[in-house]
Amino acid sequence: MKKTVQELLLVENKQLNHDNFKLVLQAPTKLPEIFPGQFVNIEIKKATEIFLRRPFSVLDVDYENNTFSLLVKILGRGSKVLTTYEEGEKISVVYPLGNSFTLPQKQDKVLLIGGGSGVAPMLFLAKICGLPAENVHVILGARSQQDHVNIDAYQAFGNYYFTTEDGSLGEKGFVTHHPVFTNELSTFDRVYTCGPDMMMKAVAKEAAVKGISCEVSLENMMACGFGVCLCCVEKTKEGNQCVCTEGPVFNINKLTW
Amino acid sequence: MKKTVQELLLVENKQLNHDNFKLVLQAPTKLPEIFPGQFVNIEIKKATEIFLRRPFSVLDVDYENNTFSLLVKILGRGSKVLTTYEEGEKISVVYPLGNSFTLPQKQDKVLLIGGGSGVAPMLFLAKICGLPAENVHVILGARSQQDHVNIDAYQAFGNYYFTTEDGSLGEKGFVTHHPVFTNELSTFDRVYTCGPDMMMKAVAKEAAVKGISCEVSLENMMACGFGVCLCCVEKTKEGNQCVCTEGPVFNINKLTW
């Protein structure tokens, strides 16, 4: 998968809830294959204060139309300005970047756990992991109902469970409080997770205890996104490794968590 | 005239020719009186590289609607991005700034000479100088026909003459080659000019020779626009003076040209 920097066309910008947007970008050439966990690095020109690109995971790919989509959550100034871009505008993107989740084996039963902006790679993975929907279980956590994004398009690819900190949707509490997690964890062959560090660490800890293979996707701060600046490192058992090239997906065995 | 910094509403953005736009801005409060020669200083947020505000002369004022207009010529990055703002957007403006042209006396016959982006204050002056149209003569210079802006709305306020360097509209040559200038200069009581330095200097020289009162509007590079940075100075017979507060309009007697 050769990395490129290209001007992509914004073909859709759709607000999903109060702070999440779905952006669809179209390439002028044939898209390379893109896998769940991979990300793209976006230049945000329409703002005075933004200097570096901003990384976002791929949410879905449509090879026929040469488009892929992103789920952008407004966090600071960059993500905010990005969501004000209009359909028809061009955006410079470096892609595809990073490694991807290890796809499950046939017959595996997998648990996907997403929180916050970590939802995107989980949905993508659910969709293309190649397992029958009954083997794919997805827990999505958020602060409250309004923070959840609509996952209708992904319903067919798994069983979805929700948690909210205020109990306004699904179970009250964190993802690790959901019965599927607390009671059924040992029934899964693999666990995948992406979201806030605290959440991923809690998930990883339980998975490690139960000896279940677990992959996490890290969101370390990045300058380049393609392995030259060495700014995005995570301490691993083999020393500092770049999250943008050795990751963003790491098996928890490798981490010093 | 108290200066303020305010968020104004862009109510119109109209392309006049290939590189000139008319922008109309609306204030949330009653507009102060604004005179020809005065300018406003505009913040351009939607661009990575712009740090300082950009000054533009007022083209016209509509006190009923609390709007004023600007003629923006694309010169560099700032002016370019400014012309991409859309109606309905807010723009931070510091205004009104600078002094203004000395209004003519009743019965005066005046010659107004504008070139490039210097057209704006000339049109504004023609409109509100209070003289009958037959006493107001305006020479507008540009490189070629396509660089001229449509002055229909101002036709009623004076007699318009055009020069182009390639002869595609009006007289061929510079404004100082126009017969009204070469033959009739001595018939005017006052000359006003705004445009490229070279042009203004040529006009000023002739006016001085003929002993006709002549005011020029300078466009020195500015940082603040309201007299605190001392960056915009012009050498005058009384020493360095700020163009943003002592100007932009200067009587040529005062200058060391």
Place this chain on the structure above:
Amino acid sequence: MVDLSVRIKDLVFKNPVLTASGTCGFGEEIADFVDLAMLGGVVMKGTTLKPRQGNDYPRMAETPSGMLNAVGLQNKGVDNFIQNIYPNIKDIDSNFIVNVNGSTIEEYIELTERINELDKIPAIELNISCPNVKEGGMAFGVSCPSAEAVVKAVRRVYDKPLIVKLSPNVTNIAEIAKAVEGQGADSVSLVNTFLGMAVDANSRKPVLSTITGGLSGPAIKPIALRMVWQVYQAVQIPVIGMGGIMNATDAIEFMLAGASAVQVGTAIFIDPTIPTQIVEGIDSYMEKNKMHSMSDLIGGLQM
């Protein structure tokens, strides 16, 4: 409302936000936009004994997130200040501080003595860091012995709070700060502008008439912040921080790094209401973080 007051020696500033010299005229120029009495202080345009015309135009170049200036201390001299400006500002309820400049030590002394006579000027800022003059200025501020010599001489004739403004164009700013503290400075303010340059590739000429100029604005903030932090650790006297402060968050960063007060400079060109907005922003930050006095904030960086 939190108590935002800070002190330098016995001089009280109602809040820690001052305007920086050369960016707010003598205060009057921004009075249309802000109530000057809302500010902790106003450091006025650099003043010299004799009037100065400053450098030739062009004096300014925009740079990425900043600007270069080469004003060169244009001002009408101290006599004009005393006759025409002082009367207008003396009764405004803020601290109007004179930024004192000289080409020689004698000039610094003489100017300081003149300012000393003015009751309502509670402090001076000794500028030994102007990069835009041929004589004096930064030349004094880039070595310990010369910085010490000026401060020593001025200290002898001035009893009110003496703030010394430092140049960032040095290898070790903490050393210079310690040197001037040793000569009795009551405070150091930093940073003045960084010596920089702009070139016009089209004309193949320097943009500024003086070739080099002083860089200010957000571009320099990370370096200025580092210097404030270093100086804060090196001296006992209060540090006044500046360099690229555009909003309350920037100001708070400087104060966490050790600044007792901040000055706002170039930001005023973008929006002259920024200094007062910063006062409000610090106030709400303090409330939000349940801080009661400025000592909770100053140097509050947690390692």
Place this chain on the structure above:
Amino acid sequence: MVDLSVRIKDLVFKNPVLTASGTCGFGEEIADFVDLAMLGGVVMKGTTLKPRQGNDYPRMAETPSGMLNAVGLQNKGVDNFIQNIYPNIKDIDSNFIVNVNGSTIEEYIELTERINELDKIPAIELNISCPNVKEGGMAFGVSCPSAEAVVKAVRRVYDKPLIVKLSPNVTNIAEIAKAVEGQGADSVSLVNTFLGMAVDANSRKPVLSTITGGLSGPAIKPIALRMVWQVYQAVQIPVIGMGGIMNATDAIEFMLAGASAVQVGTAIFIDPTIPTQIVEGIDSYMEKNKMHSMSDLIGGLQM
């Protein structure tokens, strides 16, 4: 097509555009984006004798028009370089330059000797200006005696072109340049990063694990340009300019100010095709301005 070649001693660069150390890995990492043979040279990631893990995360902070880094020379050491990297790059038709780092003079010497054995490494860049390591690095580069000592020692064991990379965190960079020229440096490259700092007002903590880091990017361009101009006037050897170069115009500004070649650093993070775009941009500028060789451009500033 204009002749864009420049020389340092007898080493020819096909064009004056190099990538800066620490911003392009070992070249391979950007090979997806650019044909490395299109570049005048590639200055590879800072290398040390022994592998180094570098500093803890976080190592990066975005700043206005720039960034701070505190990588701290993470690299796998010279053995790894020789075994695993050198074979991949040695036949690429460009100049691959090793950026040499040490904590002691002995380490600099030993590392240089190892690199000296590699036929296809035509030059080294001696880094005496890294602000992100506890020992060595910038400490060598901020005083004339220590800079002289390293250069003298390395010069003794190295006959190929020796480029010395200078720190901008000094009062007088021209003096340091002259000092290293006096010890036989064949070229100086400048600037390395400015020591800066970022604070998180919410957490009240420094953003970087190391508190301070090195500032790079367009923010520093005006200061870097001034330094290149000062050094160009002070030395006879070719100057390599860098600091915030984002496009051909920036590069041309540095060359007008006296740089014989330029390095592109942080810009690569924004768009790794910028270095080759700059080569093209310089070419068209030369054609447009009817310049025939680089000597028309280098130091071509008109006063």
